Amino acid sequence: MNKRHEHLQHMHLNYVKQLTREKRFVRLTQLVIFVSFFAFWEIATSRHWIDPLIFSSPGRVWNMFLVRIQDGSLLTHASVTLFETVLGFILGTALGTILAAILWWSPFLTRVLDPYLVVLNSMPKVALGPILIVALGPGMQSIIAMGVLISVIITTIVVYNAFKGVDHNYLKVIQSFGATKQQSFFSVILPASYPTIISTLKVNVGLSWVGVIVGEFLVSKQGLGYMIHYGFQVFNFTMVMLALLIIAVLATCMYQLVEFLERKLIHKHQV
Amino acid sequence: MAFLELNKVEKTFFSKETLTEAIRDINFSVDEGEFISIIGPSGCGKTTLLSLISGLILPTKGSIKLDGREIKKPTPETGYMLQQDYLFPWLSIEKNITLGLKTMGKLSNKTKKHALYLLREMGLGDKAKNYPNELSGGMRQRVALVRMLSTDPKLLLLDEPFSALDYQTKLKLEDLVFSTIREHKKTAILVTHDIGEAIAMSDRVIMLSDRPGTIQRIFHIPEELKSRLPFEARNHSLFNKSFQEVWKELESLEQTS
Ligand SMILES: Nc1ncnc2c1ncn2[C@@H]1O[C@H](COP(=O)(O)OP(=O)(O)O)[C@@H](O)[C@H]1O
Ligand SMILES: [Mg+2]
Numbered sequence: 001m002n003k004r005h006e007h008l009q010h011m012h013l014n015y016v017k018q019l020t021r022e023k024r025f026v027r028l029t030q031l032v033i034f035v036s037f038f039a040f041w042e043i044a045t046s047r048h049w050i051d052p053l054i055f056s057s058p059g060r061v062w063n064m065f066l067v068r069i070q071d072g073s074l075l076t077h078a079s080v081t082l083f084e085t086v087l088g089f090i091l092g093t094a095l096g097t098i099l100a101a102i103l104w105w106s107p108f109l110t111r112v113l114d115p116y117l118v119v120l121n122s123m124p125k126v127a128l129g130p131i132l133i134v135a136l137g138p139g140m141q142s143i144i145a146m147g148v149l150i151s152v153i154i155t156t157i158v159v160y161n162a163f164k165g166v167d168h169n170y171l172k173v174i175q176s177f178g179a180t181k182q183q184s185f186f187s188v189i190l191p192a193s194y195p196t197i198i199s200t201l202k203v204n205v206g207l208s209w210v211g212v213i214v215g216e217f218l219v220s221k222q223g224l225g226y227m228i229h230y231g232f233q234v235f236n237f238t239m240v241m242l243a244l245l246i247i248a249v250l251a252t253c254m255y256q257l258v259e260f261l262e263r264k265l266i267h268k269h270q271v
Numbered sequence: 272m273a274f275l276e277l278n279k280v281e282k283t284f285f286s287k288e289t290l291t292e293a294i295r296d297i298n299f300s301v302d303e304g305e306f307i308s309i310i311g312p313s314g315c316g317k318t319t320l321l322s323l324i325s326g327l328i329l330p331t332k333g334s335i336k337l338d339g340r341e342i343k344k345p346t347p348e349t350g351y352m353l354q355q356d357y358l359f360p361w362l363s364i365e366k367n368i369t370l371g372l373k374t375m376g377k378l379s380n381k382t383k384k385h386a387l388y389l390l391r392e393m394g395l396g397d398k399a400k401n402y403p404n405e406l407s408g409g410m411r412q413r414v415a416l417v418r419m420l421s422t423d424p425k426l427l428l429l430d431e432p433f434s435a436l437d438y439q440t441k442l443k444l445e446d447l448v449f450s451t452i453r454e455h456k457k458t459a460i461l462v463t464h465d466i467g468e469a470i471a472m473s474d475r476v477i478m479l480s481d482r483p484g485t486i487q488r489i490f491h492i493p494e495e496l497k498s499r500l501p502f503e504a505r506n507h508s509l510f511n512k513s514f515q516e517v518w519k520e521l522e523s524l525e526q527t528s
Contacts, residue, residue: 169357176325176351177371177422178344187374191361 056238061245064238078246081212081223084140085254088147089208093201095148096155103156104163104189105181121157125150126214133219143215143223150211151204162196163189198262205255209247272339273300274458275324275426280333282319292483293319297333299477299486301458303425306449308461308469310517311479311487312524317462318354320484321428324460325351337426347375350424354431356415358403364390364414365399371422386421393417393447409440416448420455427452427459433468445472445501466521470513471501478520488520 038058044050045057052060068074103110129146136142170188179187216225224243231239280297283290294316301307309317322328324335326345335342337349345351350371358367368386372378390396393413395406403411412432419427432448433441449472452459463469469476474497476490492513496504504510 167357169353169355170359172327172351172353173357173359173418174370174374175327176345176349177374178347179374183374187370188359191359194361 053235054237056241060238061241064242068242074242074246077223077227077243078250080140080220081216081225081247082250084143084212084215084223085147085208085250088144088212089151089201089204089254091144092148092151092208093155093197093204096152096200097159097197099152099156100159100163101185101190103160104185110160117153117157120153125153125211129214129218132215138219140220142219143212146215147208147211151207154207155200155204158200159193159197162193166192195266198258198266201258201261202255205251205258209251213247274303274305274338275301275460276334276336277324278334278336280320280323280330280335282316282323282328283331294323294479295483295485297484297486299489301460303458304456305475306452306459306461306473308463308473308476309479310463310466310469310476310521311484312481312521313464315479315482316484317479318430320479321351321430321460321462324426325349325428327351347422348424349426349428350419350422351428352415352419352430352432355435356403356408356411358411358414358418360403362402363399364395364401364403364406367403367414368417368421370418375422377422382421386417389417389420390414392451409436409444412436412444413447416451420451425458427457429459429461431462431464434464441468442502442505448472449501466514466517467505467510468501470496470510470517471504473497476517478517478524480524487524490517490520 041055042058045052045055065074103113126146128149129142132142132145132149136145166189170192171184174184174188212223213225213228216223217229220226224247227243228240231237231243277297277299280294281292282294283292297320309320311317319328323330324337324342326342326349329343337346342349358364359370362370365387368390369378369383372382372386387396387399390399393416395410395413395417398406398410398414403414406414412435416432429448433444436444445468461469461472470490470492474492476492478487478490479485480487490513493509495509496507496513499507
């Protein structure tokens with residue numbers, strides 16, 4: 001018996017070792033790809049396999065990064081864009097959820113608004129950019145509005161469907177205690193839909209970046225979108241690449257943050 | 272005047288394409304402290320009947336009176352236990368059993384203590400901080416029972432509360448529910464498709480016919496069985512006779528349809 005147990009323990013140990021080994025190998029491969037990409041980029045441009053004027057090079061991007069950090073301009077651009085994106089993201093999600101709640105509240109309104117929602121949802125929202133700028137002025141408001149606009153309709157639709165999909169029997173339970181519509185909403189509908197709302201957060205992170213960058217292409221004098229647009233116009237592709245890399249890092253961080261929130265907020269018992 | 276009175280109750284469901292007559296011409300009354308079971312073929316309108324009594328839905332025709340007052344919406348006097356436990360998975364057991372109190376605005380230290388006392392009475396005192404998915408089916412059903420009892424309703428409506436449980440758990444819970452209801456002097460209406468359960472637990476068994484459900488027959492359970500715990504009643508010599516009687520009636524129902 002004891003021997004058997006020892007044997008099993010030994011096997012388990014081997015299994016864990018194997019897992020660690022596999023994980024290490026995955027990490028290593030990822031690192032190799034990362035390093036080779038930049039190495040290849042650097043070599044290919046320095047040997048003129050690809051045009052350094054168009055593709056810049058890691059060295060040049062790095063130098064510009066240092067310069068722009070020192071003169072503080074990069075920080076300004078990045079923080080402006082980040083601010084717009086976070087605000088657009090939060091407003092888009094919150095507004096979408098509130099709209100969904102209103103729709104849930106009034107079946108009449110839902111039926112009336114249904115075709116409009118379909119049209120608005122199919123519409124490429126960035127095409128509305130010029131109208132936003134005319135209406136709200138060529139400033140930060142328009143850019144944030146773009147970040148909101150791009151995510152709000154889809155959030156409304158997805159969250160409304162989650163509200164509607166909540167098992168009616170949970171409502172019966174609380175209604176048998178004489179619950180008002182408001183109590184039904186806050187005690188059943190909303191908590192039962194948390195997982196869906198959180199997963200729309202993840203989608204909206206990506207959408208808000210799209211909205212804000214396009215917004216900055218159109219109007220801004222600041223921000224990472226502006227850096228890309230300006231760099232393109234003056235043929236400074238080092239600037240474009242730098243902005244792209246910063247966006248990649250920031251968007252990833254934001255996504256990770258939302259995932260962290262997801263783990264915190266969604267109760268592990270919610271099924 | 273009886274505690275609960277149903278008078279020519281009729282319920283038809285309408286949709287754009289169809290109209291479903293669920294129950295028709297239901298007349299019966301229940302005295303305070305009585306235990307009634309409702310049995311009948313599936314789809315004959317048992318759940319509909321309970322929903323009507325609970326006030327969650329309204330009859331198409333006829334009247335349902337509780338304590339002489341017409342039921343127009345759910346009242347605190349009635350507790351309703353659905354076919355499954357429907358505990359809220361995002362709430363702890365403690366939060367689940369106080370849900371009714373909170374909804375009614377009756378949550379206080381005293382009522383919460385009482386709810387926790389009921390939970391202990393059900394043998395789940397140590398589960399207050401757990402979550403529904405950490406409990407077995409039988410435990411969850413007991414929690415649902417506590418959730419209903421915590422608001423101290425006078426009339427209990429139980430819709431096949433034991434149908435999803437294994438046989439042993441079911442027998443144990445029958446005894447527990449029976450004695451709890453007796454002890455707290457509640458009136459109860461139990462829907463079940465188990466003839467034995469209906470006989471073992473109740474004072475009267477109302478059998479509904481196929482849809483649209485009408486009252487097929489009402490069986491009066493002998494005094495000797497009424498007073499005993501369900502498990503003992505099942506083993507009593509008179510049990511089999513009642514069982515046969517109900518069984519034959521149900522058989523004849525199935526033959527005519
Ligand atoms: N909300 C509803 N809308 C339409 N038809 C319903 C509704 N609820 C129940 N029914 C119909 O009424 C009949 C009785 O249902 P139910 O009361 O659930 O039966 P039972 O509980 O006896 O199995 C069934 O034919 C069912 O399809
Ligand atoms: Mg039913």
